[in-house]
Amino acid sequence: MKNDLVANWRGKRVLVMGLGVHGGGLGVTRFLVGQGATVTVTDLQSAAQLRPSLEALAGLPVRYVLGEHRAEDFHHADLIVRNPGVPADSPYLALAREHGVPIEMEMGLFFRLCPAPIIGITGTKGKTTTTLLVGAMLRQVEPGTVIAGNLRISALELLPQIGPTTPVVLELSSWQLEGLEAHRLNPHIAAVTNVSPDHLNRYRDLDEYAAAKKLIFRFQSPGDFLVLNADDPIVQGFAAEAPGRVAWFSRQKPVAGAYLRGDALLWQWDGRLHAVAGRDELRLPGVHNLENALAAMAIAGVWGAPPEAMGEALRGFRGVEHRLELVAEINGVRYVNDTTSTAPAAALAALDALDGPIVLIAGGADKKLDFSELGAAVARRVKALLLLEGTATDKLAAAVSAVKDDLIAGRFLDLRAAVQAAQDVARPGDTVLLSPGCASFGMFANEFERGEQFKAIVGERR
Numbered sequence: 001m002k003n004d005l006v007a008n009w010r011g012k013r014v015l016v017m018g019l020g021v022h023g024g025g026l027g028v029t030r031f032l033v034g035q036g037a038t039v040t041v042t043d044l045q046s047a048a049q050l051r052p053s054l055e056a057l058a059g060l061p062v063r064y065v066l067g068e069h070r071a072e073d074f075h076h077a078d079l080i081v082r083n084p085g086v087p088a089d090s091p092y093l094a095l096a097r098e099h100g101v102p103i104e105m106e107m108g109l110f111f112r113l114c115p116a117p118i119i120g121i122t123g124t125k126g127k128t129t130t131t132l133l134v135g136a137m138l139r140q141v142e143p144g145t146v147i148a149g150n151l152r153i154s155a156l157e158l159l160p161q162i163g164p165t166t167p168v169v170l171e172l173s174s175w176q177l178e179g180l181e182a183h184r185l186n187p188h189i190a191a192v193t194n195v196s197p198d199h200l201n202r203y204r205d206l207d208e209y210a211a212a213k214k215l216i217f218r219f220q221s222p223g224d225f226l227v228l229n230a231d232d233p234i235v236q237g238f239a240a241e242a243p244g245r246v247a248w249f250s251r252q253k254p255v256a257g258a259y260l261r262g263d264a265l266l267w268q269w270d271g272r273l274h275a276v277a278g279r280d281e282l283r284l285p286g287v288h289n290l291e292n293a294l295a296a297m298a299i300a301g302v303w304g305a306p307p308e309a310m311g312e313a314l315r316g317f318r319g320v321e322h323r324l325e326l327v328a329e330i331n332g333v334r335y336v337n338d339t340t341s342t343a344p345a346a347a348l349a350a351l352d353a354l355d356g357p358i359v360l361i362a363g364g365a366d367k368k369l370d371f372s373e374l375g376a377a378v379a380r381r382v383k384a385l386l387l388l389e390g391t392a393t394d395k396l397a398a399a400v401s402a403v404k405d406d407l408i409a410g411r412f413l414d415l416r417a418a419v420q421a422a423q424d425v426a427r428p429g430d431t432v433l434l435s436p437g438c439a440s441f442g443m444f445a446n447e448f449e450r451g452e453q454f455k456a457i458v459g460e461r462r
Helices: 002-007 026-034 049-056 071-075 092-100 104-111 127-139 156-161 174-181 206-214 234-241 285-304 307-316 344-353 371-380 393-401 414-426 447-460
Strands: 013-017 038-043 060-066 078-083 118-122 144-151 170-171 190-193 225-229 245-250 257-261 264-269 273-276 325-330 333-337 358-362 382-390 408-412 429-434
Touching: 002 049, 002 078, 013 026, 026 038, 026 104, 026 156, 026 382, 071 144, 071 170, 078 092, 078 170, 104 156, 104 408, 118 127, 127 285, 127 307, 144 156, 156 285, 156 429, 174 206, 174 344, 206 234, 225 234, 225 285, 225 382, 234 382, 257 285, 257 344, 264 285, 273 307, 273 358, 285 307, 285 344, 325 447, 333 447, 344 358, 358 371, 371 382, 382 393, 382 414, 408 414, 414 429
Parallel strands: 013 038, 013 078, 038 060, 118 170, 118 190, 144 170, 190 225, 225 245, 245 257, 333 429, 358 382, 358 429, 382 408
Antiparallel strands: 257 264, 264 273, 325 333
8 A cells, every 4th residue: 555655646746735944845845756746835925935945945846836825726736735834724725625636744644654663742842852852762772763753854754764663753743643633543652741722823722722632642553552641630631532551651650651759760661660860860951851751761661662771861862952952151141042932831841940040032923822820930930021022922911010010121023132131131140041932923934943043143142
């Protein structure tokens, strides 16, 4: 079937809907061109907005329809591959369905073509760090371990590296999981790190968002595994619906899986208990990263990684770019880039992770989320708040001012001006933290551009 699937693309008209600037459309476009398909890429953004992605595809025989979608492209295609950022209820996709055109997503294609069992990790927070930690643990045993998915790394393009026994570790967003539902596909080992409100501009409510996360295990078999957070009340409830065997992770209590006892990270499975690492051996700050470490242990342990391999990976792991990334220390002030904090819960975790006075740069685009808890935490933990303008910024400002009305030190249409103002306020021993708690669209192409700009601006001040 897998060879037939590829053969069916040769000479066929494939429409890639949504190129984007996160890399979501790049890999699948290159892959389909390599399989001999006649590829058209359509995106509502202009060529100028998509310039980095278009440069990455330069020289390939791809036809582009940019700044618009055209109805004729959707009902004349043999196959449509939609970017995860494109809502499933797009009227153009409805038009394609009316004309009988099949619609796929990259993950649906990859799962059908991948010759190896897959480990899939999802969650509101922590999935990137957990995915990379699992990959590091498995690479202690199998150096050829493949890590891809929602990391701006195309899984399809890595297919040539994957054999029947290659460990494959994927970070999967809720949007990517939608691509598995039509084919009733799931990872052999699935994990959910946590669930808290996010993307409520895409989902009707938290229940619908949580249901999207459940897609990672809905079609598992009894021989599969599901790793869950025993400390998260929403995730804990998923166990009742699990078709396969459940393993847990917890920093609060002993479980069948990975847990914290005192300062020891332990792995307990099938009646055996192993000490993996000490809490003081972790290089990652914050309680949330302790949870990520335990999640990774549970996943790698179910796969069969020895405790020694888990411990070695934990001791050597230095963190993830754009996530509580220490950019520089200048005149006694630390500058920390946490740009991937695109929801209030992520900014809360960052505030909890850092010691000492904080000068916070936050604000941005709205995803219909509640900022009351973040506002209270900012009032409690932050010395001064610099706000980046955006559709969510008024909500954040109101939530902070409701608790403490003298924290906001300015509102800015420019990140450089915000960093300058933060530098003026900060004193030795302080941390200037970019942790927006909001999406980036509007002022930036994406959250990674926001982080790169922050690092460049800070770098100029050394």
